[in-house]
Amino acid sequence: MLDGMYAAAAGMNAEQQQLGAISNDLANASTTGYKSERVGFRDLLYSQVGQAGTSTEAGAGAAAEVLGRDHAQGAIHETGNPLDLAIQGEGFLSVKRANGSLALTRDGSLQLDARGRLTTAGGELVQPPITVPRGTPSSAVSIASDGTVTAAGRRLGRLQLLTVAAPDRLRAEGSNLFVATADSGAPRAVGAATTVRQGALETSNVDVAHEMVQMIDTQRSYQLQSSAIQTENQMSSIANELRS
């Protein structure tokens, strides 16, 4: 009897999840290297409704989940800071977190820690570790397009650029960090098509205008589904008044 009410409620729940992803994208419209979320909707199981013995079916609503991310390249923004780098093409910088585990990031706003090691803005060590000799000004650090780091003519190491087979299945850990999972496949080195650009950062690839339009669409769908619940409720009330 109230199947439709639950179908509409499931739909509202799905729209709510979509709105959550949109809010997250909008909040990260200025986050370096951020990739917008990709939400997938699906319908649910169908079951028999109405009189018994007929083949009339109605569905149980909809569900939504984040399928992954839009890996499109963000715009390259020149900063002039010698320790900033932007990755052009697929791939991530490999970093080691405080707990010793490895993570991936596209946020190339690097800095030097107290011991002269290259770290991310969050303090994760770049892998393999690259130490800039004490007293070297950061303007003397040069990063080649293949990731080789040199200071005053001396080679210090090469940044490791990694990717996975299924970047959509990477687990987002916050702070611009991603972790490889069994579903994403193990990290492997990127091809020669990926280059690094010093003195620049990759901006977020969130398209604010598109997100705003999606937000309006999502809100309206939510509203429509709530009116379906009201209609079903009205029908229940009419049925209740049969014997009045």
Place this chain on the structure above:
Amino acid sequence: MDAGLFIAASGMVAEQARQDQLSNDLANASTPGFKPDETPQRSFGEVLLSNTSSGGPVGSIATGVSLGQTHTDLTPAGMQTTEHPLDFGIVGQGFFAVRTPQGVRYTRNGQFTVSAQGLLTDGAGHDVLDQAGRTIKVGARETVPPSTLGVFNVPNAAKQGENLYSGTPAGRASGVVRSGVLEESGASPAKVMVEMIGSLRSFQSGQQAIQAIDQTLGEAATQVGSVSGS
């Protein structure tokens, strides 16, 4: 008992089922490639009424509303540009094929992703198939030429949920695959809302008819046989 009571009730049951389907259509207003459902309402078989005293025929009467088999409206909907390299849409007729543990299933939702094995899969992880039933490898920078995706003609496609249809393919369909687009949901909110209002009012009329018949029966039960003027 008055047949009208049951005729009106059958109409109300049918409208309730219609309302459940409309709610589901609205819930899927954002599901790519969703196709709305339609259920024909038809009258039950007619019966002959006869005069109770003479036995002579009076005429025929239908015995209410019955629901037919649910029909999915497979008319292709418009395409929405997403520019995501792994979003695909079929312009025209046809279905994508995916391999599920239950066998090959068909879908119009081309929102695909890539697996750890580097193969093109749907959101639930089922491999997408080409025209020959083989899996599809995703190239560098998430590129898959749209022409590699199979487009199947599935004449008896039956909706089973999770964006999937079951059925037997009959060769290639006329539709053309495009990448960077998704097919919009076939549920038109304006149309669904109007049908919802119509269905609600039909349901209400059913209730009014039942009340009117109930009143008549009530009068028959209490007024007939009472001696007036006593």
